[in-house]
Amino acid sequence: xxxxxxxxxxxxxxxxxxxxxxxxxxxxxxxxxxxxxxxxxxxxxxxxxxxxxxxxxxxxxxxxxxxxxxxxxxxxxxxxxxxxxxxxxxxxxxxxxxxxxxxxxxxxxxxxxxxxxxxxxxxxxxxxxxxxxxxxxxxxxxxxxxxxxxxxxxxxxxxxxxxxxxxxxxxxxxxxxxxxxxxxxxxxxxxxxxxxxxxxxxxxxxxxxxxxxxxxxxxxxxxxxxxxxxxxxxxxxxxxxxxxxxxxxxxx
Amino acid sequence: xxxxxxxxxxxxxxxxxxxxxxxxxxxxxxxxxxxxxxxxxxxxxxxxxxxxxxxxxxxxxxxxxxxxxxxxxxxxxxxxxxxxxxxxxxxxxxxxxxxxxxxxxxxxxxxxxxxxxxxxxxxxxxxxxxxxxxxxxxxxxxxxxxxxxxxxxxxxxxxxxxxxxxxxxxxxxxxxxxxxxxxxxxxxxxxxxxxxxxxxxxxxxxxxxxxxxxxxxxxxx
Amino acid sequence: xxxxxxxxxxxxxxxxxxxxxxxxxxxxxxxxxxxxxxxxxxxxxxxxxxxxxxxxxxxxxxxxxxxxxxxxxxxxxxxxxxxxxxxxxxxxxxxxxxxxxxxxxxxxxxxxxxxxxxxxxxxxxxxxxxxxxxxxxxxxxxxxxxxxxxxxxxxxxxxxxxxxxxxxxxxxxxxxxxxxxxxxxxxxxxxxxxxxxxxxxxxxxxxxxxxxxxxxxxxxxxxxxxxxxxxxxxxxxxxxxxxxxxxxxxxxxxxxxxxxxxxxxxxxxxxxxxxxxxxxxx
Numbered sequence: 001x002x003x004x005x006x007x008x009x010x011x012x013x014x015x016x017x018x019x020x021x022x023x024x025x026x027x028x029x030x031x032x033x034x035x036x037x038x039x040x041x042x043x044x045x046x047x048x049x050x051x052x053x054x055x056x057x058x059x060x061x062x063x064x065x066x067x068x069x070x071x072x073x074x075x076x077x078x079x080x081x082x083x084x085x086x087x088x089x090x091x092x093x094x095x096x097x098x099x100x101x102x103x104x105x106x107x108x109x110x111x112x113x114x115x116x117x118x119x120x121x122x123x124x125x126x127x128x129x130x131x132x133x134x135x136x137x138x139x140x141x142x143x144x145x146x147x148x149x150x151x152x153x154x155x156x157x158x159x160x161x162x163x164x165x166x167x168x169x170x171x172x173x174x175x176x177x178x179x180x181x182x183x184x185x186x187x188x189x190x191x192x193x194x195x196x197x198x199x200x201x202x203x204x205x206x207x208x209x210x211x212x213x214x215x216x217x218x219x220x221x222x223x224x225x226x227x228x229x230x231x232x233x234x235x236x237x238x239x240x241x242x243x244x245x246x247x248x249x250x251x252x
Numbered sequence: 253x254x255x256x257x258x259x260x261x262x263x264x265x266x267x268x269x270x271x272x273x274x275x276x277x278x279x280x281x282x283x284x285x286x287x288x289x290x291x292x293x294x295x296x297x298x299x300x301x302x303x304x305x306x307x308x309x310x311x312x313x314x315x316x317x318x319x320x321x322x323x324x325x326x327x328x329x330x331x332x333x334x335x336x337x338x339x340x341x342x343x344x345x346x347x348x349x350x351x352x353x354x355x356x357x358x359x360x361x362x363x364x365x366x367x368x369x370x371x372x373x374x375x376x377x378x379x380x381x382x383x384x385x386x387x388x389x390x391x392x393x394x395x396x397x398x399x400x401x402x403x404x405x406x407x408x409x410x411x412x413x414x415x416x417x418x419x420x421x422x423x424x425x426x427x428x429x430x431x432x433x434x435x436x437x438x439x440x441x442x443x444x445x446x447x448x449x450x451x452x453x454x455x456x457x458x459x460x461x462x463x464x465x466x467x468x469x470x471x472x473x
Numbered sequence: 474x475x476x477x478x479x480x481x482x483x484x485x486x487x488x489x490x491x492x493x494x495x496x497x498x499x500x501x502x503x504x505x506x507x508x509x510x511x512x513x514x515x516x517x518x519x520x521x522x523x524x525x526x527x528x529x530x531x532x533x534x535x536x537x538x539x540x541x542x543x544x545x546x547x548x549x550x551x552x553x554x555x556x557x558x559x560x561x562x563x564x565x566x567x568x569x570x571x572x573x574x575x576x577x578x579x580x581x582x583x584x585x586x587x588x589x590x591x592x593x594x595x596x597x598x599x600x601x602x603x604x605x606x607x608x609x610x611x612x613x614x615x616x617x618x619x620x621x622x623x624x625x626x627x628x629x630x631x632x633x634x635x636x637x638x639x640x641x642x643x644x645x646x647x648x649x650x651x652x653x654x655x656x657x658x659x660x661x662x663x664x665x666x667x668x669x670x671x672x673x674x675x676x677x678x679x680x681x682x683x684x685x686x687x688x689x690x691x692x693x694x695x696x697x698x699x700x701x702x703x704x705x706x707x708x709x710x711x712x713x714x715x716x717x718x719x720x721x722x723x724x725x726x727x728x729x730x731x732x733x734x735x736x737x738x739x740x741x742x743x744x745x746x747x748x749x750x751x752x753x754x755x
Contacts, residue, residue: 053646188257208324
C-alpha cells in the first residue's frame with residue numbers, strides 16, 4: 001500500500017511544555033492505523049496535528065513536517081479549510097449541531113458548495129447516511145432534532161456528517177469510548193467497512209479495540225513513539241519491552 | 253445473524269481445517285493403495301505431499317493464534333478456535349503415519365506379495381471410515397456421532413491384536429518372511445495409532461459442542 | 474450508652490433540618506409576597522382610571538380628563554430606535570468578545586463595558602444632551618433613543634458574550650473539522666445555538682430601558698402631543714408618570730398610578746413574549 005501521510009521529526013509544544021518528541025511515522029493508504037498508549041501520552045495531540053485542529057489552541061506550537069500526499073500541510077500558504085475537508089474528524093463525545101438530522105449531514109455539503117441542486121443535496125445526504133449504517137434507522141425522521149438520537153446513533157450521525165464532504169482521510173479520537181458495547185461493535189464494523197475507501201487513523205485507549213479493527217498499530221508513551229508494527233505482530237510478539245508491558249496490562 | 257468482524261476469520265479457519273482433514277484422508281487412502289496395489293510411485297507421492305500437510309498445519313496455527321490475540325473470541329467461538337488448534341496437530345500426526353505406511357509400502361513392494369495385506373486393508377478401511385465420520389461430526393457438531401466413533405476404535409484394536417498374532421506366527425514359522433512380516437507389523441501399528449488419533453479428534457468434537465472434557469475419563473458418556 | 478448518644482444526635486439533626494426548611498420557605502414566601510403586594514397596590518390604585526380614553530388621549534389640562542396615549546407611543550418609538558441602534562452593536566460586541574476577545578484589546582473593551590453598566594443613567598442623559606441636543610438645537614426623540622441605546626449596549630454585549638461562551642467548544646470543533654472557516658462557525662453554528670440566550674438578554678435589556686426616566690429628561694423632554702417623527706421632543710411613559718406624580722392635583726396622582734400599572738403591564742407582556750418566542754426547538 002502507498003503511504004498517505006508521512007510525519008517526520010514532529011515535535012509539539014504547549015507553551016513551554018513539550019508534548020511530542022521527534023515523531024516519525026508513515027500512515028499507509030486505505031488501512032486503519034490505531035494509536036494506543038496510556039493517558040496523557042500525546043496520542044490525541046498527535047492525531048489533531050494531522051488536520052491542524054491544534055491551530056485553535058493559542059499556545060500550541062509544532063516543529064517538523066506533516067506530508068499528506070507529499071504536500072506539507074504546515075507550509076505557510078496552506079488552505080486549512082480545504083485540508084479539513086480532505087481530512088475529516090470524529091470526536092470522542094458525539095457533537096451534533098442543534099439542527100435536524102438532515103441539516104447536520106447537509107451542513108458540510110452546503111458550506112463547501114458541493115451540490116448542484118436540492119435533489120443532489122438530498123442524494124448526497126442519503127449516501128452519507130447509508131455509508132455510516134444509519135439510513136435505515138433515521139430515513140423516516142430526517143427532519144427531527146439530532147438530539148433525539150441515542151448516543152451510538154449520534155456518533156454515527158457525526159460520521160455521516162464527516163463522510164458527506166468526501167474526505168480522503170478520517171481521524172477518529174476515541175469514537176466509541178462513550179458508547180455501550182453493542183453501539184461500539186457497530187462503530188467497529190463500520191470502521192472495517194470504511195477502510196476500503198478511506199485512510200483511517202483511530203486513537204483508542206481500548207487495546208482490544210485496536211486489536212480488532214486496525215491493520216497497523218502505533219504505541220505512544222510520554223510523547224514518544226515507542227513502536228509501530230502490523231497489528232498482528234504488535235499483539236502476538238511486540239518488539240519493545242515497554243509495548244509488551246503495556247499490552248499485557250502491567251501498567252497504564 | 254449479524255456478520256461480525258470475527259465471523260470471516262472463523263470461516264477461513266474452518267475451511268483450512270477441513271482442507272487439511274480432506275488432504276489427510278486422501279493421504280491415508282493413497283498410502284494403503286500404494287501397498288495393496290503395489291504402487292511405489294504412489295507411495296513416493298504420498299511422502300512428498302506430506303510436506304504440504306505440514307505447511308497447512310503451520311498456517312492454521314498462525315491463524316488460530318492471530319484470532320485469539322486480535323479478536324478475543326468467547327464461549328463457542330473460543331472453544332471452536334481451541335478445538336481447531338488442537339485437532340490440527342492430530343491430523344498432521346495421522347498424515348505422518350500415512351507417510352510412514354507409504355515408506356513401508358515401498359519396501360514391501362520389493363518383497364514378494366503377502367496375503368496378510370488384506371487384513372490390513374480391513375483395518376485401514378475402518379480407520380478411513382472413522383476419520384471421515386469424525387470430520388463430518390466436527391462440521392455438523394454432532395457429539396453423539398463422535399461418541400459412537402470412539403467406540404469403533406475397539407474394532408481396530410481387536411484387528412490389530414489378531415494381525416499381530418498372525419504375523420508373529422508367520423515370522424516364527426518362516427524366517428525368510430521376517431522382513432515382510434516386520435514391515436506389515438509396522439503398517440498395522442501405524443493404522444492402530446491412526447485409530448487412536450481419530451478418537452482424540454472425537455473427544456475434541458465433544459468439547460466443542462458440549463464444553464465437556466471427556467479425554468482421560470473412563471465414562472465416555 | 475452510644476446508642477442513646479446516636480439517637481440524640483439524630484434527633485437534633487432532624488430538628489435543625491426542619492427549622493431550616495421552614496425558614497427558607499418563609500423567605501421565599503416573603504419575597505413573593507412583597508412582589509404581589511406591590512403589584513396589587515399599583516393595580517388597586519390605578520385600575521379605576523384606566524379606560525379607552527386614558528390609553529389613547531393626550532394629556533389635557535387638569536380636570537378635562539386626558540390620557541397617556543402619546544406617552545405610550547413615544548416610549549415605544551424611542552425603545553424601538555434604541556433597539557435598532559443598540560442590538561446590532563451590542564450583539565456584535567458580545568460576539569467579538571466571546572470569539573476573539575482573549576487578548577489585551579478584548580480585556581480593555583470588557584473593562585469599559587463593565588464600567589459603563591455602572592454609570593448612573595442621568596449622566597448618560599447629560600452626555601447625549603451635549604452631543605446631540607445642543608448641536609440640534611432642541612430636545613428630540615432621536616436624542617432620547619440614542620441615550621437609551623447607550624445604556625443598552627454594554628448590557629447586551631456582556632450577556633451576549635456570556636451566552637456565546639456557554640456554547641460548548643466541541644460544537645465549534647465539529648464545524649471547524651468539516652472545513653468551515655471561522656466566520657461561518659460563528660455565524661451558522663455558534664450564534665443559532667446561543668440564540669435563545671442572546672434573545673433573552675436583549676429582551677431583558679429592552680425591558681430595563683423601558684423603565685428609564687432620568688436619561689430622557691434632558692434628551693426627549695416631554696410633549697403634550699402625538700409625535701410621529703423623531704426630530705421633536707417626545708413624550709414617554711416614565712417621564713409622564715414623573716410629571717403626574719409630582720403634580721399638585723389628586724387626579725394627577727391617580728393617573729400616575731394608572732400609568733404605572735400600564736408600564737408594569739407592558740413590561741410583563743414583553744417578558745412573557747420573550748419566553749414564548751425563544752423556547753427551544755432543537
